[in-house]
Amino acid sequence: MLEPVGLTAAEAEMYRLLIVAEAASAEEIASRSNLGVPAARRLLVALEDKGLASAVEDSPGWYSAIPPETALVPRLQRQSDALEQTRAAIHDLVETYRRSAQAWSGCDAIEIISGAAALRQHLRQLQDGARHEMLWFVKARYLAMPPESNQEEYDALNRGVLYRALYEQEYFDDPSAVDNVVAGVRVGEISRAVPRLPLRMAIADRSVAVLPLNSADAPGSPRSLTAALVRRSSVLDALVDLFEHYWEVGAPLRVTEEGGIGGAGPEDAASPAGEDRHLLSLMVAGMTDETIAGQLRVSKRTIQRRIQGLMNLAGVATRMQLGWHAARRDWL
Structure with missing residues (x-):
């Protein structure tokens, strides 16, 4: 338990024995423990070198313990001070990293998010803060937030936020996918499907986007998940244009009276029916x-x-x- 203040386990036990005995020689310590005399002598000398024991005058080979408040409390305070200095240095490194990452990404336009929990929190905050429109690219196999847990979408729809969601076909391989889409469409989500999406992302009010940088198939723990938070910039403009391009070619998804995906729209002369x-x-x-x-x-x-x-x-x-x-x- 005293390793943080520089004592080995054997030295800490020797110090405890010396405190109980008040003063002792290597022979005395050996008789009270499983230590041999040479090992006990080495430990007593080590305690003396570290300022936890002192030789007894007029008694060669005997040592007494320095009181813990004198020997250990200052040492503990020095450790605490060093730890605080280390913490400050680490904080400075974190801030330096953030500034460097922001400078590299273009004047705060891009911020890196680390971990599934942080990504989930940003997705929830993004929707809570939306006032006009949410745009979604929904790929198969979620990374951070299960679709059925996205209560923020329903809250935003109730506030009058327009939701447009594009689903890739592989998304519907999940048995619960149709139910999730039907639930969203029934409360106002406008949904379309395309064969494949290039990435997954969410864009709020065309002013900020969140897009994971990991593939759903990539190995790693939730802590290794990273995402980009993109603010107003040419990058964000490109992401909005990308969404609109895929939206234009997407097939509308409607909900039938039976609660499935389907339904008929206006017919033309050569259109199929029924x-x-x-x-x-x-x-x-x-x-x-x-x-x-x-x-x-x-x-x-x-x-x-x-x-x-x-x-x-x-x-x-x-x-x-x-x-x-x-x-x-x-x-x-």
Whole structure:
């Protein structure tokens, strides 16, 4: 227990024995402990060298203990002073690092956030502070905040904040994904889906953005998670433009009366109708053919045949092109 003031465990035990004995020689200590005489003598000399024992006059080889308030309290105070100086030095290094990071990132435009808890707190504060609009890129596998725990979204929607969320198709591989999106849309979220998103981010009032820098597949603990807080700058302008580009090609997600993703919009002369429109909505939401077949209660082969028919109707060669075509023509 006295290691912080410079004593080994053996020296601390020797000091305790010497205090109890008031004065003792190596032979006396050896008789009261498991120590041999040479080891006891070395420890007594070490205590004398460290100012915790003094030789007894007129009694060669005997030592008495220096009182702890004289020997240890000043030593403890010096340790405390050194610790405080170290703490101040570390704080100075932290501030220097922050200033350097801010200078590197462009005059406070970018701040680095470390740890999942800090990222979660910033995402909550971002939404609490939003007054007009929230823009979201929602990728598969959350990093810091489970979608179902985002009460701040509902609070912001109740304040009249506009929420626009873009989901990548892989997001819907999670069994609870549809329920999360349906819950958001029902309270006012405007949602669209795209095949893939380049990153995950949240932007509040076009004035500040938070975007994680880690991949969801990257190894590491929650403490190793890092994110960027981006304030008004050319970088933020580029992020807003990126969102609007993906929003333009995203397929709208609507909620059916049964509480699923789908529903029909205004038809044009060459648009599909009925279940084919529902099928398209499920497809652009990223559901697999098996999942779509289960929802529509038909075989997987029937789903594949009907999707091929829709591709022929749209005059496209891939499902991705079919999704974009359906979004532009409001087939969903």
